[in-house]
Amino acid sequence: MTRDLEQMLQGSPAVLVLADPARPAPDLSALRQDFTGVVVATSGSTGTPKWVMLSRQALIAAAEASQERLGGPGQWVNPLSPWCVAGMMTRVRAILAGKPHFDVLPHLDDLAHTDQPGFISVVPPQLHHGLLDPDISRKLGAFTAVLVGGSPLGKLLRSQAEDAGISVVSTYGMSETCGGVVYDGLPLSGVEVRLDKERVVLDTPTVFDGYLGDPKLTADLLDQSRFMTSDRGRFVEGRLEILGRIDDVILSGGQNVDLGEVQRRLDEFFAQQTACFVVDDQVWGTTILVASTGPGLPEIRDKLSPYLTSAARPRGVLEVSTLPRTSSGKIDRIALVEEWRGSGQRT
Secondary structure, eight states: OHHHHHHHHTTSSSEEEEOOTTSOOOOGGGSOTTOOEEEEEOOOSSSSOOEEEEEHHHHHHHHHHHHHHHTSOOEEEEOSOTTSHHHHHHHHHHHHHTOOEEEOOTTOTTOOOOOSSEEEEEOHHHHHHHHHSHHHHHHHTTSSEEEEOSSOOOHHHHHHHHHTTOOEEEEEEEGGGTEEEEETTEEOTTOEEEEETTEEEEEOTTOOOEETTOHHHHHHHEETTEEEEEEEEEEETTEEEEEEEGGGEEEETTEEEEHHHHHHHHHHHSTTTEEEEEEEETTTEEEEEEEESSOOHHHHHHHHTTTSOGGGSOSOEEEOSSOOBOTTSOBOHHHHHHHHHHHTOOO
């Protein structure tokens, strides 16, 4: 794949499709004839994945802005799926910097020690796993920066990583922006962040060319270099803080409930052990459940009680061995709903 990306960045082949062999390939008949770049699927954590067109120019702009913020070029290590944008961008950055690139296992078990300037992109569960292993934690501490994306980096996990000597950088972005364009709450060079009420709007040279075969959705969300995200945010001391998705605010028992706030509270007490999701309910209309790899429902409700209303506290627990995630590290709520329904449990 690295060789294919290198050739695409040089202009040949003109189009590179990053498609997981387990998924159907995209229909390229709607692709513009003058398009040069990559076609990649979104992670699909809350619906059907969409095919995103990322131009060669956007990819280069994203890599250059990242290198500038990180203080210069270095080798890159990738433990992420090669089919997601974050994994792909480690290769793009290494290619354009003329530096080595290495793939490692998702659990980082084969991570090598480095004494050279270097970077690695991980998702929060990988960072959490690494902190549990002193050897992996020490190796992560040798990197110039450990980029953490895919989902928000909780305060507890960040504090634990920093205490272990790991230079973490929290990143925010999506497939439509060639990955992260906001580092530690501050936009990269050339990127503007605005709020439309609470909705995050990104104006960036790294923006995608549109959704393949879906001109209406493209027109709804993309205006030249301005992209209307599906995320809610706020500025805290000049830094962007993501509150959750637009569709994370649900109605339960006649009350508005912010799933983003529920998840943040869960992460405070049970980092990387719990995830909230929603199912239909005959009494409440919709109700919040929690998937847990350990804590039970009484303990969870007791911890959340001082902070959340009754409607916002989980009313059922789904015991799981691991929390299902998409290729980009986000909680796969669709999988949790399906597993709950198949379990026959009730709230």
